[in-house]
Amino acid sequence: xxxxxxxxxxxxxxxxxxxxxxxxxxxxxxxxNERDAQLVWYNGAALNxxxxxxxxxxxxxxxxxxxxxxxxxxxxxxxxAQEYGYVGELCSYARTHLGTALLARQAKEKxxxxxxDDAERDDLASRLPMPNFIVNxxxxxxxxxxxxxxxxRILGKETPIFNVSLPFLWSNRPDAGYLKGQEWEEASDYVxxxxxxxxxxxxxxxxxxxxxDALRQGMKYIKEASEIRREAMAMCANLPAPATFxxxxxxxxxxxxxxxxxxxxxxxxxxxxxxxxxxxxGESAIKDExxxxxxxxxxxxxxxxxxxxVFAERKVAIVAGRYTHNAFxxxxxxxxxxxxxxxxxxxxxLCPTNHGFQTIKHFTKHDCELYGLDGIVFHSTRTCxxxxxxxxxxxxxxxxxxxxPSIFFEGDVADESFYKGELLESRLExxxxxxxxxxxxxxxxxxxxNA
Amino acid sequence: MxxxxxxxxxxxxxxxxxxxxxxxxxxxxxxMPVIGIFPMNFPxxxxxxxxxxxxxxxDSKEPISEGNSLLAEFxxxxxxxxxxxxxxxxxxxxxxFMNADHCxxxxxxxxxxxxxxxxxxxYFEHLIAAMDDSWTKTQVQEKIEAFIxxxxxxTGQPISDEALLACxxxxxxxxQLLRNIFAARRNGxxxxxPAELQAMIVSSMIMDKNEHSALxxxxxADAVAKPRDQRIRLHLSGHFCHAPRVELFELLEDCGAxxxxxxxxxxxxxxxxxxxxxxxxxxxxxDWYFARNETIPCPTRVQKTVDWDSYLxxxxxxxxxxxxxxxxxxxCEAHMFYYPELRKTLNTHNIPHLLIETEHEGMPVETIRxxxxxxxxxxxxxxxxxxxxxESA
Numbered sequence: 001x002x003x004x005x006x007x008x009x010x011x012x013x014x015x016x017x018x019x020x021x022x023x024x025x026x027x028x029x030x031x032x033n034e035r036d037a038q039l040v041w042y043n044g045a046a047l048n049x050x051x052x053x054x055x056x057x058x059x060x061x062x063x064x065x066x067x068x069x070x071x072x073x074x075x076x077x078x079x080x081a082q083e084y085g086y087v088g089e090l091c092s093y094a095r096t097h098l099g100t101a102l103l104a105r106q107a108k109e110k111x112x113x114x115x116x117d118d119a120e121r122d123d124l125a126s127r128l129p130m131p132n133f134i135v136n137x138x139x140x141x142x143x144x145x146x147x148x149x150x151x152x153r154i155l156g157k158e159t160p161i162f163n164v165s166l167p168f169l170w171s172n173r174p175d176a177g178y179l180k181g182q183e184w185e186e187a188s189d190y191v192x193x194x195x196x197x198x199x200x201x202x203x204x205x206x207x208x209x210x211x212x213d214a215l216r217q218g219m220k221y222i223k224e225a226s227e228i229r230r231e232a233m234a235m236c237a238n239l240p241a242p243a244t245f246x247x248x249x250x251x252x253x254x255x256x257x258x259x260x261x262x263x264x265x266x267x268x269x270x271x272x273x274x275x276x277x278x279x280x281x282g283e284s285a286i287k288d289e290x291x292x293x294x295x296x297x298x299x300x301x302x303x304x305x306x307x308x309x310v311f312a313e314r315k316v317a318i319v320a321g322r323y324t325h326n327a328f329x330x331x332x333x334x335x336x337x338x339x340x341x342x343x344x345x346x347x348x349x350l351c352p353t354n355h356g357f358q359t360i361k362h363f364t365k366h367d368c369e370l371y372g373l374d375g376i377v378f379h380s381t382r383t384c385x386x387x388x389x390x391x392x393x394x395x396x397x398x399x400x401x402x403x404x405p406s407i408f409f410e411g412d413v414a415d416e417s418f419y420k421g422e423l424l425e426s427r428l429e430x431x432x433x434x435x436x437x438x439x440x441x442x443x444x445x446x447x448x449x450n451a
Numbered sequence: 452m453x454x455x456x457x458x459x460x461x462x463x464x465x466x467x468x469x470x471x472x473x474x475x476x477x478x479x480x481x482x483m484p485v486i487g488i489f490p491m492n493f494p495x496x497x498x499x500x501x502x503x504x505x506x507x508x509x510d511s512k513e514p515i516s517e518g519n520s521l522l523a524e525f526x527x528x529x530x531x532x533x534x535x536x537x538x539x540x541x542x543x544x545x546x547x548f549m550n551a552d553h554c555x556x557x558x559x560x561x562x563x564x565x566x567x568x569x570x571x572x573x574y575f576e577h578l579i580a581a582m583d584d585s586w587t588k589t590q591v592q593e594k595i596e597a598f599i600x601x602x603x604x605x606t607g608q609p610i611s612d613e614a615l616l617a618c619x620x621x622x623x624x625x626x627q628l629l630r631n632i633f634a635a636r637r638n639g640x641x642x643x644x645p646a647e648l649q650a651m652i653v654s655s656m657i658m659d660k661n662e663h664s665a666l667x668x669x670x671x672a673d674a675v676a677k678p679r680d681q682r683i684r685l686h687l688s689g690h691f692c693h694a695p696r697v698e699l700f701e702l703l704e705d706c707g708a709x710x711x712x713x714x715x716x717x718x719x720x721x722x723x724x725x726x727x728x729x730x731x732x733x734x735x736x737x738d739w740y741f742a743r744n745e746t747i748p749c750p751t752r753v754q755k756t757v758d759w760d761s762y763l764x765x766x767x768x769x770x771x772x773x774x775x776x777x778x779x780x781x782x783c784e785a786h787m788f789y790y791p792e793l794r795k796t797l798n799t800h801n802i803p804h805l806l807i808e809t810e811h812e813g814m815p816v817e818t819i820r821x822x823x824x825x826x827x828x829x830x831x832x833x834x835x836x837x838x839x840x841x842e843s844a
Contacts (some may be wrong), residue, residue, distance in 0.1 A: 085791030087808075089525065089782055142555045142751070145580055146788045149753035153792055163581040163753065165590075168553055170575040172601075194586065353555070357562045380523055385784065388523045389559030393566055 008287040008312035012243055014270035015250040021263065022253045026067065032057045033129045038206060041131035043097075043148055044138030045166070045348035046329065048257045049222060049340075050195070053214035054202045059128060060257045061147070065096035067253075068125055069301035069414040077103060077125035078415065084154075092383045092415035094147040100128045101154050130155065133205050135198065137164035140353030141386035162201045164194045166349055171356045178359050179331065184349075191345035218260035219340040225268045226332035229255060232272035233325060235279055237371050240289035241317040242278035243271075246308040247285065248324035249299055255328045286312040291432055294368055295321035296394065297379025298387045302416035310425060311377075314432060319371040322387070326352040326363050353386035360390050361397050368402060374435050376406040377428070382418040403438075407431045459669035460647060467653035470509060474544050477504055477659065484546035484606050489533075489561060490692045491716055491751070492578055492743075493551040494736045496618040496726065497598050499660065501608035506545070507656035510693040511536050514812050521563045522556075527782040528811025529693040530560035537567045547572040547605045549598065553580060554751060554785070557692070574601045582744055582754035592737040599733070615732035618660075623725040625660045628667040630722050635676065637712050637770045642677040645687075645700035645710045652717045653694055679709055683827050683837075686772035687713040688763060688793070689786055691751065695778050695809055702816060703776065706823045712770035714747050714763070715778070723747045750789035759789060760796035767802065773830045774803040776823075781808045803829045 032039040040051055043061040051058040068074040077099030084102055086095050103126040138144020145163055152161045167187045175181040199210045236243050254267055295318045311318055335343035378391045395406040409424035466473045474485050484503040488495055498505035510532040518535025536542050550561050565573040576594040579587045599610050655663050685708045694717035713719050723746040726739045744752045748759040779786045797804045805826045831837045
């Protein structure tokens with residue numbers, strides 16, 4: 001009789017306990033029409049505290065595409081998009097979401113004719129209700145605004161749309177840098193001014209005054225949750241790592257778009273406490289951690305479990321990543337809970353693709369040092385040109401300046417046809433051998449110098 | 452062909468093919484900086500007003516090698532070519548670089564230039580793409596001012612309103628001359644081949660505008676209209692930031708088509724809109740950014756009040772084009788987003804069209820030929836007059 005091989009992945013239990021929050025959230029979205037709730041579709045930055053304070057339901061386009069992909073339910077939306085004419089090289093988040101827009105429009109048209117299609121009702125991709133309005137607030141990637149412009153056109157140009165424009169933080173001036181300089185301050189003011197205009201727009205759409213107290217209260221919860229999340233992340237500098245990148249991926253939804261409230265704070269407190277307990281007891285996130293790596297690139301949602309296993313089985317802890325550690329309310333000290341708009345605007349600018357190369361190099365080096373990492377894995381994300389832009393220069397710079405080896409593997413954010421698993425595995429094994437050789441050399445050199 | 456006209460055309464072709472030779476010659480004569488400009492929205496008049504030469508950087512025909520180790524293979528050919536040129540020293544001839552366009556692929560390549568040429572200023576101000584919002588207008592005006600300040604700093608030359616106006620006038624004149632040539636083509640004059648028209652546009656992007664206008668005037672002085680023949684009339688649409696290979700034009704003509712109009716960046720789009728000379732020049736430069744998108748809508752901008760597809764239908768009416776070739780530079784996201792809207796509109800109006808994706812290296816000529824021939828056949832079958840003509844032949 002065969003026995004199941006124990007998994008090398010030791011996932012955080014508190015993440016599993018928080019999964020129902022995501023399911024509950026999507027259930028609210030899918031039933032928005034039945035409850036006569038107003039629904040906003042949005043893309044890009046975490047505007048949800050504003051929507052929550054305005055009494056809206058909010059559906060994040062990228063999040064829905066990610067959810068479909070993670071559940072392997074993205075195909076019907078991608079097929080609808082393909083039939084409409086989108087080329088397969090288009091951002092797969094956008095392609096999937098535009099597919100859901102086409103399906104939503106189709107479902108509405110059928111419904112208006114009294115047709116109920118059981119197959120469609122059972123297809124998750126068809127269940128996103130049509131929005132009352134659209135808001136776009138996209139940093140870094142130029143695709144963002146174009147995407148929602150096209151969504152607006154697909155839905156018949158009648159759905160109101162509001163664009164918050166986020167300037168790219170290029171660093172023209174000598175004083176420019178991460179969270180500093182005239183460019184940063186001016187961009188912060190520019191975006192904050194638009195957020196006030198967005199709230200004016202929302203007041204028109206809802207027909208009621210905006211609840212500023214609710215926003216302040218919501219941002220208190222988010223700030224607290226973020227501080228706890230950062231505290232927990234910092235504990236992962238510990239050897240062995242008590243949690244990995246994959247654990248942080250599992251909590252992206254919570255920090256990025258779930259409702260702000262005591263449950264959110266409790267969720268991240270539980271994560272922190274579990275991590276603290278693991279540190280105290282020496283419990284590792286993967287079995288027999290031997291290597292510690294950084295993950296650069298956006299998530300490959302189709303292959304979440306596969307990737308976690310591929311690395312863990314080779315004793316690799318992916319400890320940090322650009323996507324998880326340099327996004328999602330990652331600088332909570334910027335939030336003034338009494339007057340939160342400017343701090344929110346600053347976070348919207350802090351998307352990890354909204355910086356010039358030098359700034360990206362700056363925070364990547366910082367993370368690699370902080371977490372004591374041995375190398376970098378670059379997810380060369382086929383349809384995400386925003387994340388992949390600086391990767392090759394970053395690989396060269398990190399090798400040159402920190403001696404860190406790296407590998408690239410090909411995949412995509414939401415289109416699994418681009419994933420090349422065997423290449424990842426062979427390249428990963430080669431890099432781990434390189435790390436072993438370097439460690440042996442360092443050991444011999446250090447023994448010789450001590451002799 | 453008259454000698455002056457032939458010489459002028461040849462000069463433009465040579466410069467379009469080898470910008471570096473013209474730039475080196477210009478620099479040695481003028482002793483002024485040359486500023487590399489990235490497409491598609493930077494108002495070059497700002498640079499010209501300092502006495503420096505603004506040159507819109509073209510993609511190189513050279514196969515991309517080093518550029519592929521600096522940017523991902525799924526970046527468009529133009530951006531990888533920029534990275535390649537930077538790595539091979541081909542951009543060393545420029546003294547500084549300026550960019551106003553927020554395309555994430557373009558910014559990736561501009562960042563490569565900044566890293567590989569650390570001693571040269573590489574300046575970017577993000578002209579916001581959401582054209583409908585009142586605050587965009589203020590922001591664009593501020594960015595125009597910032598570009599002016601940077602141009603003064605880089606060149607060491609102050610920019611007066613008088614100098615700006617003079618440059619606006621010379622650029623407007625150049626655009627008008629080119630527009631006349633394009634309008635003649637639209638109205639049935641086939642004296643210039645598509646490759647010649649492209650050479651005129653590309654050389655305009657490179658040259659001093661007064662010098663370029665003088666060449667155009669030489670060409671036009673001896674112009675003799677040549678009536679278009681009865682081949683199938685096509686409109687070429689799209690292809691942003693850089694020029695499609697002329698081999699594509701030749702292939703289309705080989706298949707029995709004649710190009711009668713376009714909205715290519717290295718075509719009608721580049722020359723579509725003048726800068727208003729009646730406005731204060733700094734305001735006029737900002738106004739131009741918005742006006743261009745009204746004249747020929749661009750999918751890199753978002754604007755509810757204009758439609759590229761409606762523009763296209765109108766353009767087809769004006770030129771009498773019977774079909775559309777959508778020419779898409781592979782991996783151009785803005786174009787990928789908008790293409791289905793064009794397709795839907797063209798289908799609704801029963802207008803034959805074909806999508807051709809272009810790559811930096813290699814063109815599958817025979818595959819494209821088969822598709823083009825099929826489309827042309829469809830147009831022939833659709834038109835009773837065409838069928839009769841073919842049967843008579």
